[in-house]
Amino acid sequence: MAEAKAANTGGAHPFSPYEFMLAFRYLRAKRKHGGVALIASISFAGITLAVLGLIAVMSIMNGFRAELFNQLLGFQPHVYVDTRQILPDDVDRLVQEIEAIPGVKSADPVVEGQVMATAGGYQTFLQVLATRPEDLARMDVIANQTPQSPTGLTHGDLEEFGAGRNGGDVIVLGAGVARRLGVNVGDRVTFTSARAAPTVFGARPQQKAYYVGAILAAGVSTIDNSVAFMPLDQGRLFFVREAGTDLIHVRLDDPDTAAEFVRPIAQIAGPNASVYDYTRLDPAFFNALQFERTAMRLILAIVVAIAAMNIISGLVMLVKNKSRDIAILRTMGATQTSVLRVFLIVGASIGVCGTIAGILLGILFVANIGPIQDFITWTTGSTIWDPNVYYLYRIPAKLDWGEVVFISVFGLVISLLVTLPPAWRAARLDPVEALRYE
DSSP, X not given: OHHXXXXXXXXXXXXXXXXXXXXXXXXXXXXXXXXXXXHHHHHHHHHHHHHHHHHHHHHHHHHHHHHHHHHHHTTSOSEEEEOTTSOHHHHHHHHHHHHTSTTEEEEEEEEEEEEEEEETTEEEEEEEEXXXXXXXXXXXXXXXXXXXXXXXXXXXXXXXXXXXXXXXXEEEEEHHHHHHHXXXXXXXXXXXXXXXXXXXXXXXXXXXXXXXXXXXXXSOHXXXXXXXXXXXXXXXXXXXXXXXOSEEEEEESOGGGHHHHXXXXXXXXXXXXXXXXXXXXXXXHHXXXXXXXXXXXXXXXXXXXXXXXXHHHHHHHHHHHTHHHHHHHHHTTOOHHHHHHHHHHHHHHHHHHHHHHHHHHHXXXXXXXXXXXXXXXHHHTSOSSOHHHHSOSSOOOOOOHHHHHHHHHHHHHHHHHHHHHHHHHHHTOOHHHHHTTO
């Protein structure tokens, strides 16, 4: 009665149980239709591997990006305030007002300058940052240092940094600078400034000997090879800044929001200060990181689309093999849209199951990347990841759930789209032509 009523009202409802029953029956092809089942299996495996690869590659790229930013921004400030045109008393007030902004972790006054460092016959040019001892101690690269971490203070400590008259004569060298000069903790290094200081005999370059109190590894070679620290009071004296400062280094709770703090800080600092975030220092570098991420996502999305194309081959063969069944269904009252939905369900089932399997395997891969790395190292007998080169003990991987959702939606949509042409062909099949030679 129910079937007769459905027929009288124009057929079964869309995606009714009988359409799913037919679709799943076609998926469980008999041996004589084994080619369809083989192509369906290949399509399933292809989509699974493509989604797995997309999640794995994007997670590793996100991990590298996060580690790079953690190392880079664990040392560098997130927002810079140029204070060279601001009076010293106003700088102290500005530091307090910036630190009062919600989301600001610290605001550190800094004097910077270029020097030639010499020690034992070796010499190198480097940038000196003069900062307060407490500001140096609370940098992330130092404050968050662990015994196993390759970054932070690798030798020495900050106990003598800033102690003594005018800040003392103890400095902190970058790890690359120390290697170039061949010095260690306690050794003497002479700084020569290009800026001349007035004396009774005329202007002459500043020159003074300092002692290495600690060696700092930031984890970024461009920083380790070119930076040294001295106390703020000593920097003002050495670079002839009197009571002034060059910059205020602002560090935030969330570095990704640095651009949002530029305008509020600029309003506080006034027209005499220049305010900019860390991306302005090397815009090409940060733009390249973003472009590489977008390009890799696009390339791997194309791989997913290519894997989904195998569904078309399987459905075309299935429509050819089931032409007689389709014709009989049409003569029994099945509509074109009903036949279309049956084959949509067949193709979508392969795509949905392959996408879900790929997502689960991708999440498991990212969650267990450490044991996988250990297994590959054990089976190959070689170190595939050298922490001395990458400053990381593990291959970094960070799962972004937003990208997982994007991959899921993309996999499902592309599976539905590639199913449409053969499903439409099945729906347009003429029953008379299909049964003529049967």
